[in-house]
Amino acid sequence: MTHVLELENVDVFYDQVHALSDICLKVEEKDFLAIIGPNGGGKSTLLKTILGLLKPTSGKIMLYGKSIQKSLGNIGYVPQFSKFNRKFPISVREVVHLGFLKNKNSPFAKYKELDIKKADDIMKQLDIFHLKDRQIGQLSGGQLQRVLIGRALAVEPKLLLLDEPTASLDASAKTQIHEVLKGLNKEMTIVMVTHDMSAVSTYVKNIACLNQKLFYHGQPLLTESILGQVYGCPIDMIAHGVSHRVLHKHKEN
Amino acid sequence: MLEEIFRYQFLQHAILSAIFASIACGIIGTIITEKNLIMMSGGIAHTAFGGIGMGYFIGIEPIFGALVFSIVAALGVNKIHKKTHTGEDILVGMFWSLGMALGILFIWLTPGYPPELSSYLFGDILTVSKMDLYMMIIVNVMIVGIVGGYFQQFKAYLFDEEFAAVIGMKTSYLEKIVFILIALTIVILIRVVGIILIIALLTVPTAIAKEFSYDLKKIMILSSLVGILFCLFGLFISYLLQIPSGASIVISLVISYLIICIIKNKIKKGKLSI
Ligand SMILES: Nc1ncnc2c1ncn2[C@@H]1O[C@H](COP(=O)(O)OP(=O)(O)OP(=O)(O)O)[C@@H](O)[C@H]1O
Ligand SMILES: [Mg+2]
Numbered sequence: 001m002t003h004v005l006e007l008e009n010v011d012v013f014y015d016q017v018h019a020l021s022d023i024c025l026k027v028e029e030k031d032f033l034a035i036i037g038p039n040g041g042g043k044s045t046l047l048k049t050i051l052g053l054l055k056p057t058s059g060k061i062m063l064y065g066k067s068i069q070k071s072l073g074n075i076g077y078v079p080q081f082s083k084f085n086r087k088f089p090i091s092v093r094e095v096v097h098l099g100f101l102k103n104k105n106s107p108f109a110k111y112k113e114l115d116i117k118k119a120d121d122i123m124k125q126l127d128i129f130h131l132k133d134r135q136i137g138q139l140s141g142g143q144l145q146r147v148l149i150g151r152a153l154a155v156e157p158k159l160l161l162l163d164e165p166t167a168s169l170d171a172s173a174k175t176q177i178h179e180v181l182k183g184l185n186k187e188m189t190i191v192m193v194t195h196d197m198s199a200v201s202t203y204v205k206n207i208a209c210l211n212q213k214l215f216y217h218g219q220p221l222l223t224e225s226i227l228g229q230v231y232g233c234p235i236d237m238i239a240h241g242v243s244h245r246v247l248h249k250h251k252e253n
Numbered sequence: 254m255l256e257e258i259f260r261y262q263f264l265q266h267a268i269l270s271a272i273f274a275s276i277a278c279g280i281i282g283t284i285i286t287e288k289n290l291i292m293m294s295g296g297i298a299h300t301a302f303g304g305i306g307m308g309y310f311i312g313i314e315p316i317f318g319a320l321v322f323s324i325v326a327a328l329g330v331n332k333i334h335k336k337t338h339t340g341e342d343i344l345v346g347m348f349w350s351l352g353m354a355l356g357i358l359f360i361w362l363t364p365g366y367p368p369e370l371s372s373y374l375f376g377d378i379l380t381v382s383k384m385d386l387y388m389m390i391i392v393n394v395m396i397v398g399i400v401g402g403y404f405q406q407f408k409a410y411l412f413d414e415e416f417a418a419v420i421g422m423k424t425s426y427l428e429k430i431v432f433i434l435i436a437l438t439i440v441i442l443i444r445v446v447g448i449i450l451i452i453a454l455l456t457v458p459t460a461i462a463k464e465f466s467y468d469l470k471k472i473m474i475l476s477s478l479v480g481i482l483f484c485l486f487g488l489f490i491s492y493l494l495q496i497p498s499g500a501s502i503v504i505s506l507v508i509s510y511l512i513i514c515i516i517k518n519k520i521k522k523g524k525l526s527i
Pocket of ligand 2: 045
């Protein structure tokens with residue numbers, strides 16, 4: 001069986017910095033994978049490498065058994081930090097519509113009626129429909145974040161990569177986004193970088209612990225020793241509010 | 254003046270070139286403003302001076318020299334910036350003065366002082382030739398055709414390059430096309446306002462248009478119209494008062510931008526106090 005995503009012995013360097021070392025990871029269809037790990041652990045780097053924005057120095061990445069260049073347009077991406085100019089003359093609705101441009105290299109590209117309707121539905125789902133005509137500079141951080149999620153959904157991807165999508169959202173918005181993702185997960189595979197342990201415990205199917213190396217990949221049952229290895233410190237900093245399912249009781253002999 | 258327009262070809266050329274220059278400016282000016290390429294464009298324009306000097310030196314039409322130099326500068330800065338970690342503005346600064354230095358050197362090497370040199374530096378819309386006009390028409394057709402035809406793609410690329418790449422757009426092509434179009438625009442503007450004043454013509458109409466719209470397409474169209482209006486106005490003033498046309502166009506543009514800003518501020522304050 002071909003996996004949605006397959007990484008084999010992937011190494012990534014930024015000049016001297018060895019950001020990812022020997023990563024092997026297989027993601028199955030309809031998985032909801034959370035990537036956790038400390039700051040600087042290489043989570044964003046991993047997503048960018050999967051997207052082809054960074055070139056691995058060695059190793060192989062396959063999407064549906066093909067190289068990334070051939071599967072662009074199948075992936076939706078919500079970046080952790082977006083580099084665009086917030087003053088750019090573009091409205092919320094137009095940003096969401098950009099997702100429909102996937103693999104469109106023909107001139108005079110027009111959006112179909114159906115696409116426009118879909119975009120409206122996506123905006124309603126994310127609670128940003130009333131903002132649709134706003135210029136994107138006139139949004140709050142959390143609202144902008146939802147617009148970017150909307151844009152990624154408009155791609156209608158088979159694989160959705162999200163880099164800390166709920167970092168700037170309030171508690172109810174977080175739950176709302178996680179619920180939306182849970183619904184989407186019926187149709188697509190989701191890989192999400194997050195520091196939100198309560199989301200990990202309630203929503204995701206598998207987790208991957210990343211700190212330069214991949215320390216753990218499997219069900220969200222973590223032992224203290226794995227967490228200690230990944231975070232390199234006692235886990236009580238992340239143990240707050242973590243349900244028992246995530247933080248597996250360390251068995252004492 | 255109307256009668257003279259029908260009588261004198263140079264005035265007809267001047268009016269047509271004001272219109273064509275403004276259309277190119279409106280579209281490309283919006284692109285460089287939104288993509289933060291203003292200094293880059295200034296650098297390309299000044300590098301073109303090297304080409305003008307070279308034109309005089311080897312005895313070809315200087316504007317063709319400018320064309321070669323500005324395209325090489327545009328693509329060169331982009332390429333070196335990607336290959337090394339040198340900041341773009343450092344490279345722009347370097348090309349900027351290198352181009353000027355080469356121009357000075359070539360002109361020094363050429364016997365005699367080239368008579369129309371100042372028209373390249375400061376522009377002279379009243380001496381635009383038929384060939385210049387043809388060049389403007391070709392560049393305008395290219396710009397309107399390419400940017401108009403691939404408008405959605407350009408919008409995606411200008412707004413967020415990373416996302417455009419992720420959804421499978423050929424961003425490296427789009428980037429090269431943008432740089433070549435900037436270089437071409439600069440070359441046709443050299444005849445109208447001159448190397449030194451180009452930046453104003455590229456940025457002020459867009460700045461004025463941005464006061465009135467948040468829509469990329471509208472900003473492009475509006476800044477083209479604003480450009481046409483003020484180029485013709487500046488041309489009229491220059492003809493009337495017998496002052497240099499490049500200067501009168503740029504000065505009227507900047508003054509009207511300031512007036513618009515002041516009026517807008519007044520209106521805003523008025524609204525607040527009510
Ligand atoms: N552009 C860059 N140039 C050089 N080094 C970088 C660059 N981006 C990231 N790094 C380094 O690569 C490593 C991984 O960074 P990355 O951004 O992937 O971490 P992360 O897990 O996403 O962290 P966070 O939780 O803070 O988002 C870090 O050591 C970082 O210093
Ligand atoms: Mg990160």
